[in-house]
Amino acid sequence: MEIHRFNPPIRTLMGPGPSDVHPRILEALSRPTIGHLDPHFVALMEEVKTLLQYAFQTDNALTMPVSAPGSAGMETCFVNLVEPGDEVIVCQNGVFGGRMKENVERCGGIPVMVEDPWGRAVDPQKLEDALKANPDAGVVAFVHAETSTGAQSDVKTLVGLAHKHDCLTIVDAVTSLGGTPVKVDVWGVDAIYSGTQKCLSCVPGLSPVSFNERAQEKIRDRKTKVQSWFMDLNLVMGYWGSGATRSYHHTAPVNTLYGLHEALLMLKEEGLENAWNRHQRNHLALRAGLEHLGMELIVPEDERLPQLNAVSIPEGVDDARVRGRLLTEYNLEIGAGLGALAGKVWRIGLMGHASRAENILLCVGALGAVLSDMGISVNTGEALSGVQKALQG
């Protein structure tokens, strides 16, 4: 096999992530590597922690990026907070609730599943019923922003119910952080994890997490050792802790952390609320365009995520063919449906740096052009005008 330098094509990334990475962040990745024990790197780690506290809206001291992708962040929460025999209520309304169940089982825990339809928020009433029916449960886990469907759940209400029944909470904020309000302290979330490649617009490979004092207490009081050495927070805390307590654990992914630092700095410069508002405004513009093209968002209006738009594929349209043409003809990536929604929806992301007016116009225009070329009757001009009006509104 003849192997040459890899020259990636220049894509517009409007799938479920990774999203478009800002050039400032790409440039940050290529700054010279320094040692993971270098005083300058230790200072960078402190700044990353501070910036993550801002992004998560928390004062939690234990706030840091796990040195691996979001699914390792999920696993970090479960292996630290679940011990063999523990009952864990998992609310599932998409793919990632299913992964939570897998995690509980692999920790030796007993998952109690609360099922909601794919494309809907988690129903607080069902959670309350489950809490009443399972008084021994100690943890409630759910997904804030279901990347597989575009549904957003009401974290504050769900956490409130869990606490009323003395349960800790684990919240998946992989797709929400930076794109829609995440308020760890105000909502009282005990453990939360996210990803870098969604609304933070950084490259994939890190998973920001945050744990409050109550979660840390549970970890300190464990009867058994955490089953993962790599993810054991008792050890990771020693590494990401401040000053004298810092001890070697693993070699941090230095350059990816340069990227995360730059991404979080950009979020701070824009301001969290401005970022949330931008995601919402652009979501409405995309929605206007898609509706003019005759497509419908599958999630009810008050449960929609602005950054991840699942639209039903028009009748008789070849899913893979359209996505393939968007990619080859316009270098535009949108996402396929996952699991139960495979072949039925497209997932269009407007995350972080990808949440821009020009991307919406490209997406609606390209979809209109390709569908039209495939014999579907659509009025692309009207759709683009709809986008334009919504952006001004």
Next chain:
Amino acid sequence: MEIHRFNPPIRTLMGPGPSDVHPRILEALSRPTIGHLDPHFVALMEEVKTLLQYAFQTDNALTMPVSAPGSAGMETCFVNLVEPGDEVIVCQNGVFGGRMKENVERCGGIPVMVEDPWGRAVDPQKLEDALKANPDAGVVAFVHAETSTGAQSDVKTLVGLAHKHDCLTIVDAVTSLGGTPVKVDVWGVDAIYSGTQKCLSCVPGLSPVSFNERAQEKIRDRKTKVQSWFMDLNLVMGYWGSGATRSYHHTAPVNTLYGLHEALLMLKEEGLENAWNRHQRNHLALRAGLEHLGMELIVPEDERLPQLNAVSIPEGVDDARVRGRLLTEYNLEIGAGLGALAGKVWRIGLMGHASRAENILLCVGALGAVLSDMGISVNTGEALSGVQKALQG
């Protein structure tokens, strides 16, 4: 806290890793991000697998980078190959054998420790005795290149003994891959893991692993599920597998993989044997310089790693002060001793792109200058001549 753009200092990295990253690799990191399901990315993954097979000298189909640092590569080997109740013989001659023990215990396995002095290779006789005394053991684990001491063990002999007693082998090649011969197929290694930030001169964050057919069979025949979802090779294989079998697992660290691809391409361009020879030649030159400065390598000559040189700190010299001055005055990083060797040795790495004549001259010159300035009598000029002579071979 006022936070600004992070501008790393320009260091020369001659510690235990990360090593100097070549500008070609830094540039690769900053190429535009594409989706982890993009056909171009899938092609990149195939090339990375092929290049890793070359680096490991193996035809193993299951050869790929784990999406996390070396310690997660270690854990991937253990959680997949060790089940509760399994006896595992761990040969320990430094820090990382101790981490292996932790891994065995956290998998519910029973570690049988074979201890050798820090700074020495693993003694085959002791392993053979342990194999005879523990006929139920099913796995033997040891470190090829102990990063904490600079000692190199005889993989071929140790694997041969393990196989004679029907044990699988797990080998830590974090510091050896690319710097000193690693011959997975010829030696018959069953499972091996490495890191990217040592002799591959890539950034930290990935852990190349390889498993032979016998190891895969053991994984397929497990009675219990792998305790980690993120590291379960049954799932990861589906993601890194070829063609039709590929299924979504996690979001790969796209840009770091650009870096690894470029690093492996550079290794192929140089040629593995040439890289090994370069590491050996430069090791001899560094050794000449250090000996002229009155410092001794702590590992016996025939057990020394060329890429990681542990030297005893001269009597009466303040360890931290010297390293601090090298860093602040010459931007030169060398490593401290770990564990039992803390305060007693310096660890000087000549890994990958850092294994260059100019680095040796800088290191010997700077050490000489700083020691001399601290009142230690050394002949730096003679030491540099020694380096020069050794380089000319």
